[in-house]
Amino acid sequence: MLLNFEGIYPALLxxxxxxxxxxxxxxxxxxxxxxxxxxxxxxxxxTNGEFHVLTTEQKLKVAEIVVKEAAGRVPVMVGSGGNSTREVIELSQAMEQLGVDALSVITPYFIPPTQEEVEEHYTKVAASVSIPVLLYNIPSKTGFSFTPETVARLAKVPNIIGIKDSSGDFNNIKQYIDHTRDENFAVIAGTDSLILQTLQEGGTGAVAATANLLPETVVAIYEHWKAGDNDKAQAAQQELQPLRDTFGLTSIPASLKKAVELSGIPVGPPKAPIQEAKGEALKQIEAAVRYYQSK
Incomplete structure (x- = not known):
């Protein structure tokens, strides 16, 4: 069982x-x-795994394959979030049956709930499974952001083990850390540019999309930081920037998929309506991949 979230988890395409x-x-x-x-x-x-456009059958198939291929070598966390509490409970229970180690549950989206409604939602979801649950905050996509006080209360739920913050706002991360210092609770960077800063502040790791292309580099941020070598950790953090600079050129995750494909793993196109990178965006992505290949 995954009791503590530590280190680098690629946000799998x-x-x-x-x-x-x-x-x-x-x-x-x-x-x-x-x-x-x-x-x-x-x-x-x-988000980079396009969970929002997958059928339930596809989600379960992906989870089944990841569990089988990981074969206990590393923990497997999967997204089981959705818009209704009942839907999330059913998917979460199905994922637990498949043998995943932990669940990431995004806040309900489209109609943003209140803090009170979200607290009740997560309490019910966590009670429906025996495996750990990670809160997932991404306000730019959901229209909702956890207050630090809500996170502090949810941190007291025994199997809610942490929060992944993808707001891009380091102050958010800092406040979540400050409000949960007395709990066994992980605060995780979901924005790749904030990995080292989060670790230095007291966070425990990251869910990193860039790790699909640059896993060794992202892992190096964590390993150098853990070894106390902040200069090397900072250098590894900076190495992510050319790839991150391509992300805004397309809709998520078209740039990253194209970069990974150009590197030799044919991950294919995003699901429609998102289209493959082309034109000027494609040229910049190709240049970034060439830069990394030259290293």
Missing amino acids: TPFTKEEAVNEPVLRQLIHRLIDANVHGIFALG
């Missing part, structure tokens, strides 16, 4: 065929590539 089916052989290839790079866990079915 979901490879697709041209027909938008899950590309199972490529998914296996990507998982092995990441584990061989000594990542500390796998995080599947997040």
